[in-house]
Amino acid sequence: MKFLEKIRRYIRISEVAPISRRYFIMNAFDGATTVLGIVIGAYAAEITNESWVIWSGLGVSLAMGLSGFVGAYMTEEAEREKKLNALEKSMLTELTDSVVGKASRFASLWAGIVDGVSPALAAVVCLTPFFLSSHGLFAINSAIQLSVAMALSIMFLLGVFLGKISNRNMLFHGAKMLFVGLIITFIFFMLKITQ
Amino acid sequence: MIRRLILDVLKPHKPGVVEVAEALSHLEGVEGVNVIIYEIDQQVENAKVVIAGSSIDFESIKKKLEEMGATIHSVDEVAAGKIIVEEVRTPQDRSARM
Numbered sequence: 001m002k003f004l005e006k007i008r009r010y011i012r013i014s015e016v017a018p019i020s021r022r023y024f025i026m027n028a029f030d031g032a033t034t035v036l037g038i039v040i041g042a043y044a045a046e047i048t049n050e051s052w053v054i055w056s057g058l059g060v061s062l063a064m065g066l067s068g069f070v071g072a073y074m075t076e077e078a079e080r081e082k083k084l085n086a087l088e089k090s091m092l093t094e095l096t097d098s099v100v101g102k103a104s105r106f107a108s109l110w111a112g113i114v115d116g117v118s119p120a121l122a123a124v125v126c127l128t129p130f131f132l133s134s135h136g137l138f139a140i141n142s143a144i145q146l147s148v149a150m151a152l153s154i155m156f157l158l159g160v161f162l163g164k165i166s167n168r169n170m171l172f173h174g175a176k177m178l179f180v181g182l183i184i185t186f187i188f189f190m191l192k193i194t195q
Numbered sequence: 196m197i198r199r200l201i202l203d204v205l206k207p208h209k210p211g212v213v214e215v216a217e218a219l220s221h222l223e224g225v226e227g228v229n230v231i232i233y234e235i236d237q238q239v240e241n242a243k244v245v246i247a248g249s250s251i252d253f254e255s256i257k258k259k260l261e262e263m264g265a266t267i268h269s270v271d272e273v274a275a276g277k278i279i280v281e282e283v284r285t286p287q288d289r290s291a292r293m
Contacts (some may be wrong), residue, residue: 003279009214012209012210013209013210019276061256080288086238087207087239088238090237090238090239091205091207091238091239091264091266092266093266095264097206097262098261098262098263098264099210099262100207100209100210100264101264103209125235154250164244194208
């Protein structure tokens with residue numbers, strides 16, 4: 001059986017798709033919000049060097065990625081092990097080597113990967129303007145504006161994705177997520193003004 | 196040379212009957228498969244699996260079912276040989292049913 005077909009089969013049997021979608025949205029939102037915080041913090045501190053934002057952003061991405069992976073993997077593994085044990089009790093047989101056992105182990109790993117990669121990916125995307133700025137493509141102030149715009153866009157797109165899943169108004173859901181991002185940005189800027 | 200096999204199988208809800216039937220039908224010597232669910236429990240379901248073919252390998256059927264997470268409860272009918280011999284009703288069977 002082809003590799004991709006096998007993966008699709010494990011996803012179908014373990015029913016991991018809805019939970020990984022939830023993990024993806026929640027954590028990509030976390031990643032975008034965290035970088036938004038770092039970028040606005042850098043703006044408030046009047047940072048003139050991009051490498052500060054890049055390195056703190058990458059550090060946070062790595063930490064979020066690792067903690068996401070380990071946390072989700074271990075939680076899912078424990079939950080699925082419990083479910084598999086209950087099924088084995090009903091079947092009066094061991095299912096470790098069956099497709100059910102394999103799908104269960106795959107689901108834990110898959111959930112961990114999604115949970116780890118999504119915040120790190122969103123964070124790295126939001127940091128791209130600073131990479132470009134460090135190569136002299138534009139000034140740091142433009143990088144800050146662009147990075148904030150990218151973080152807000154990611155939030156909007158995540159909302160659109162949620163709207164698509166629930167078969168509801170995609171733009172409305174996108175706007176709801178964007179509103180949350182705007183509130184965070186507003187609070188940060190208020191803090192800067194009252195500083 | 197097994198031509199027809201009727202099995203009573205206990206399986207989890209996932210993989211579903213479609214997947215199980217498809218997997219069995221791809222085995223060598225198998226020409227047709229029929230899976231009927233006759234009892235559904237909270238965790239598991241019971242299925243009657245009818246397999247027909249030119250040369251069914253029982254061990255590979257058993258292995259495939261185990262791979263799908265299912266277990267054979269009983270082998271309810273086996274037809275082997277050059278032709279399929281159907282069950283013959285005898286007067287004794289009739290009186291036994293009465």
